[in-house]
Amino acid sequence: MPSSTLTAKASYKKLPGTLELTSTHLQWTQDGKKAPSIRIPHVEAASLFCSKEGAAQVRLKIGLVSDDAGHNFTFLAPQPVAVTEREKFKTELTNIIGVNRRGPNTPSVVPSPITPVLAQQSSNAPSSRPAIPMSRSSTSRAPSVAASDSRRTGTPMSDPTSDYQLRIRVLLSNPELAALHRELVMSRQITENEFWEGREHILLAQAAQESQRKGKSGQLVDPRPQTVDGEIKIVITPQLKLDIFEEYPVVKKAFEENVDKKLSEPEFWHRYFQSKLFNAHRASIRSSAAQHVVRDDPIFDKYLEKDDDELEPRRLREDRVDIFIDLGATLEDHGETGNDKDVTMQAGKQRAVLPLIRKFNEHSGRLLDSVLGEGPTKRRRIEGRMEERYSQLDLEDLHDNQSAAGIALNMGDSKRYFEGRSGDASQAAGPIDVKATIHEAKTNLQGWSANLIQLKIDKKAGDTALSEMTQNVAARLDVKLRKEDIPEVVYGQMMACQTAANEFLRQFWLAIYPPPSDLPTASAATPAQKAAKATKMIAYLDQMSEKVNALAFAATQSGVDGTKIRTAMKPVLDAVEKATTFWRARNSAAAPAPHRR
Amino acid sequence: MDKPSHLSIVLDLSPKQWHLAAQPGSPHPITLATFLSHLLAFLNAHIACKDENSLAIFGALPGKSILLYSSAAPVDDGDTEPADANTYRPFKLMDSIIMKSITREIDALGEPETEEPIGFVGALTKALCYINRVTTSNTTSGDRGVDPATLPDPRILIISVSPDQSSSYISVMNSIFSAQKLASFDLFYQKVTIDVCKIFGAESVFLQQAAHLTGGSYIDVDRPDALLQYLMMSFLAPPGLRQLITVPTQDKIDFRAACFCHKNIVDIAFICSVCLSIFCSPVPVCSTCRTKFPIKTLQRLNASRPNTTPGTPRPPTPANSLPRSTSIAPQSLPRSTSIVPQSLPRNASNGASTLR
Numbered sequence: 017m018p019s020s021t022l023t024a025k026a027s028y029k030k031l032p033g034t035l036e037l038t039s040t041h042l043q044w045t046q047d048g049k050k051a052p053s054i055r056i057p058h059v060e061a062a063s064l065f066c067s068k069e070g071a072a073q074v075r076l077k078i079g080l081v082s083d084d085a086g087h088n089f090t091f092l093a094p095q096p097v098a099v100t101e102r103e104k105f106k107t108e109l110t111n112i113i114g115v116n117r118r119g120p121n122t123p124s125v126v127p128s129p130i131t132p133v134l135a136q137q138s139s140n141a142p143s144s145r146p147a148i149p150m151s152r153s154s155t156s157r158a159p160s161v162a163a164s165d166s167r168r169t170g171t172p173m174s175d176p177t178s179d180y181q182l183r184i185r186v187l188l189s190n191p192e193l194a195a196l197h198r199e200l201v202m203s204r205q206i207t208e209n210e211f212w213e214g215r216e217h218i219l220l221a222q223a224a225q226e227s228q229r230k231g232k233s234g235q236l237v238d239p240r241p242q243t244v245d246g247e248i249k250i251v252i253t254p255q256l257k258l259d260i261f262e263e264y265p266v267v268k269k270a271f272e273e274n275v276d277k278k279l280s281e282p283e284f285w286h287r288y289f290q291s292k293l294f295n296a297h298r299a300s301i302r303s304s305a306a307q308h309v310v311r312d313d314p315i316f317d318k319y320l321e322k323d324d325d326e327l328e329p330r331r332l333r334e335d336r337v338d339i340f341i342d343l344g345a346t347l348e349d350h351g352e353t354g355n356d357k358d359v360t361m362q363a364g365k366q367r368a369v370l371p372l373i374r375k376f377n378e379h380s381g382r383l384l385d386s387v388l389g390e391g392p393t394k395r396r397r398i399e400g401r402m403e404e405r406y407s408q409l410d411l412e413d414l415h416d417n418q419s420a421a422g423i424a425l426n427m428g429d430s431k432r433y434f435e436g437r438s439g440d441a442s443q444a445a446g447p448i449d450v451k452a453t454i455h456e457a458k459t460n461l462q463g464w465s466a467n468l469i470q471l472k473i474d475k476k477a478g479d480t481a482l483s484e485m486t487q488n489v490a491a492r493l494d495v496k497l498r499k500e501d502i503p504e505v506v507y508g509q510m511m512a513c514q515t516a517a518n519e520f521l522r523q524f525w526l527a528i529y530p531p532p533s534d535l536p537t538a539s540a541a542t543p544a545q546k547a548a549k550a551t552k553m554i555a556y557l558d559q560m561s562e563k564v565n566a567l568a569f570a571a572t573q574s575g576v577d578g579t580k581i582r583t584a585m586k587p588v589l590d591a592v593e594k595a596t597t598f599w600r601a602r603n604s605a606a607a608p609a610p611h612r613r
Numbered sequence: 614m615d616k617p618s619h620l621s622i623v624l625d626l627s628p629k630q631w632h633l634a635a636q637p638g639s640p641h642p643i644t645l646a647t648f649l650s651h652l653l654a655f656l657n658a659h660i661a662c663k664d665e666n667s668l669a670i671f672g673a674l675p676g677k678s679i680l681l682y683s684s685a686a687p688v689d690d691g692d693t694e695p696a697d698a699n700t701y702r703p704f705k706l707m708d709s710i711i712m713k714s715i716t717r718e719i720d721a722l723g724e725p726e727t728e729e730p731i732g733f734v735g736a737l738t739k740a741l742c743y744i745n746r747v748t749t750s751n752t753t754s755g756d757r758g759v760d761p762a763t764l765p766d767p768r769i770l771i772i773s774v775s776p777d778q779s780s781s782y783i784s785v786m787n788s789i790f791s792a793q794k795l796a797s798f799d800l801f802y803q804k805v806t807i808d809v810c811k812i813f814g815a816e817s818v819f820l821q822q823a824a825h826l827t828g829g830s831y832i833d834v835d836r837p838d839a840l841l842q843y844l845m846m847s848f849l850a851p852p853g854l855r856q857l858i859t860v861p862t863q864d865k866i867d868f869r870a871a872c873f874c875h876k877n878i879v880d881i882a883f884i885c886s887v888c889l890s891i892f893c894s895p896v897p898v899c900s901t902c903r904t905k906f907p908i909k910t911l912q913r914l915n916a917s918r919p920n921t922t923p924g925t926p927r928p929p930t931p932a933n934s935l936p937r938s939t940s941i942a943p944q945s946l947p948r949s950t951s952i953v954p955q956s957l958p959r960n961a962s963n964g965a966s967t968l969r
Contacts, residue, residue: 485843
């Protein structure tokens with residue numbers, strides 16, 4: 017990027033002024049003023065739009081990371097000059113945006129379409145439709161997310177558990193948690209930090225998920241013509257341009273040597289897409305529909321290389337192609353078993369596909385390199401011995417874990433577990449003459465036959481038993497048949513009440529019990545803080561039973577059986593009761609302690 | 614539902630408990646004699662339900678357990694009962710054999726000074742073994758043509774009057790797990806259902822769990838004078854039929870466990886992270902698998918033990934005042950180094966007050 021400043025006369029909001037591009041900022045100064053009224057740092061630049069070529073006004077619109085609307089500038093110079101000026105800005109800004117886009121924390125930006133370039137059927141007539149963006153990066157996230165990302169870069173947070181933005185995103189993706197959060201934190205019953213205490217794992221998971229970035233797409237650059245209103249055209253975006261240059265250095269070379277000397281940029285692309293060179297660069301041999309338009313081109317034909325379809329690839333690699341990505345590797349498979357050559361998998365049996373195969377190989381190799389990084393890859397390939405290859409194929413997950421025999425339970429003194437101390441609870445019944453009981457049992461066994469004949473169930477007892485058991489069964493049947501008849505509103509209130517109580521209980525026990533692990537957590541509270549928190553939570557918990565009563569009352573008002581609500585809320589109240597009892601017992605125990613000292 | 618049904622009964626025959634059950638003080642006393650009449654009537658009904666129905670009765674007596682009757686055993690020809698015009702002869706025979714065995718076993722008890730705990734687990738285990746034999750013997754004899762449908766549909770009915778022996782927790786749980794796994798060799802998975810009929814005494818935690826875990830029914834008999842009504846309504850239908858005939862059961866189940874160290878039934882326990890043994894207090898070394906726990910963990914756990922009973926005061930503020938509080942309250946938890954599984958008496962007294 018040249019450090020020299022680009023300057024042009026441009027108006028902003030119909031006010032004339034000067035547009036400048038410095039090495040750090042894009043700025044605009046109104047005529048007659050000294051300080052620029054608009055200063056956009058380079059990192060803020062997110063997208064770029066230009067007015068069409070040949071339009072009455074030469075405009076440039078820049079979209080910002082934080083503000084999609086961006087700023088509109090109109091170049092004031094006469095048409096040809098304005099266009100040139102604009103092109104200069106465009107080139108520089110495209111570079112800047114490209115850099116921003118690759119930056120670590122601005123993962124996605126709206127692609128910026130520039131003027132349509134090629135219209136194959138109707139000569140060079142510029143299309144009247146807005147260009148359709150065609151870009152490899154299809155990730156287009158909401159502007160707010162991108163904004164929060166950039167804010168995060170501004171103030172780097174080392175601890176994801178205290179990242180406010182992260183919490184918001186977790187809540188957004190988890191409606192139930194968000195509801196609880198709304199209920200408790202927004203109403204200031206518990207603080208934000210308390211809420212997240214004990215939920216750190218959710219935040220960490222989210223942070224880990226977000227820190228994973230999409231790598232480069234593995235697609236081969238293949239500009240495809242689109243048919244729009246009967247015209248076939250290829251839309252060139254700056255991204256596509258960069259990709260083409262990267263994939264085919266020869267095009268870049270041609271571009272540098274010709275554009276602005278012999279050809280204008282649109283002309284260059286126009287001719288390129290009609291040239292044999294482009295045809296040689298096609299990613300597929302089938303897409304030869306456009307072949308009839310291929311014509312000789314004195315400029316591009318210079319760069320044409322001979323088809324890479326000889327026995328030996330033209331570009332021999334300095335390092336050997338990784339056997340796992342070489343399509344030619346299966347050429348003579350199964351040799352050791354005495355089979356014929358594998359004709360079905362013969363690479364280059366059809367000569368025309370050879371260049372394509374080699375192109376794919378090169379592309380895959382390049383992709384792998386870019387992912388793995390240069391250094392280790394090289395080393396790996398050079399050491400590519402047989403064992404090395406097998407070790408690559410050897411996936412740990414596929415191993416049978418037979419060796420893990422487990423830890424044998426070595427029970428010490430197992431006898432002890434099956435013998436208990438004799439006579440534990442039953443002793444309490446008082447002294448009983450065992451001999452007498454045995455004697456009693458014996459007499460009870462006499463005359464069983466006569467007893468059996470005289471067996472008669474007392475009617476009242478039988479009826480009682482019958483009705484009792486019938487009720488038991490009926491109650492369960494009733495539950496099965498019962499329909500959900502609590503109105504949605506009341507049900508929602510019950511749910512809210514229940515989750516709130518759960519949260520208070522969680523906070524309470526969290527304050528009572530030590531943290532689940534010995535590891536010092538970021539939010540480790542002092543005993544005093546914990547005690548204060550427990551007191552606060554108990555205060556909330558004490559209100560729970562009133563809340564349930566109020567809920568039941570309100571439900572009765574709206575025609576629902578209040579006892580039903582109480583029954584449903586009983587387990588929660590039981591748990592609350594347990595906590596309050598515990599708290600009271602602990603406090604009453606704590607009170608006399610100083611006296612005993 | 615054409616499968617025959619096999620019923621194994623575990624009969625609690627503790628003379629002391631039956632003596633207590635017959636005390637006029639209880640709201641609805643039942644004597645052993647009355648109970649046996651009800652039981653015999655029920656057993657006859659079970660046999661009468663289907664020709665192939667089989668029966669085995671296991672007695673849990675003080676200090677022993679024994680098979681009292683098996684319908685598979687050959688009838689002793691010398692055992693002649695006088696004909697009775699009022700009773701179907703096979704019933705009469707069965708009843709007399711059962712009663713004779715009970716009498717024999719009670720006589721064999723002699724005249725001890727104290728009553729030993731009943732051999733309940735032994736009886737339950739024998740019942741499971743018996744079921745295992747009747748449900749799998751046919752298939753292992755090499756006769757491949759056995760139709761699984763002819764194999765009996767087994768279940769166990771426990772008739773209990775004794776309280777839980779917490780010492781037998783592990784064995785009872787093991788029996789429950791065996792019951793769950795038994796008969797899984799069959800074509801379709803089917804566990805041995807354990808029904809429980811509690812005639813006298815406090816609710817049994819273990820038996821509730823046994824019934825719940827095996828899909829059986831737990832009945833706490835309110836009116837023992839109408840016992841036959843309960844037996845008929847709840848326990849006559851074999852498990853296969855219970856999808857069609859709903860039988861009563863208890864809704865509430867106590868899922869508490871007994872600790873391995875003192876056999877106390879506990880609300881909150883400390884579990885060995887290696888072998889899942891249950892302890893009522895944190896221990897430095899797991900007595901089952903000999904895993905040693907870090908001293909820090911013990912201190913942490915001890916500091917946080919919930920102790921709701923006022924009799925054992927806890928330090929007012931944890932952590933910082935911990936050393937002092939141990940001197941204040943000598944009754945409270947011993948320091949972790951001194952916890953050994955054998956320190957029984959002190960904790961047992963504490964435990965008893967916390968538990969119920």
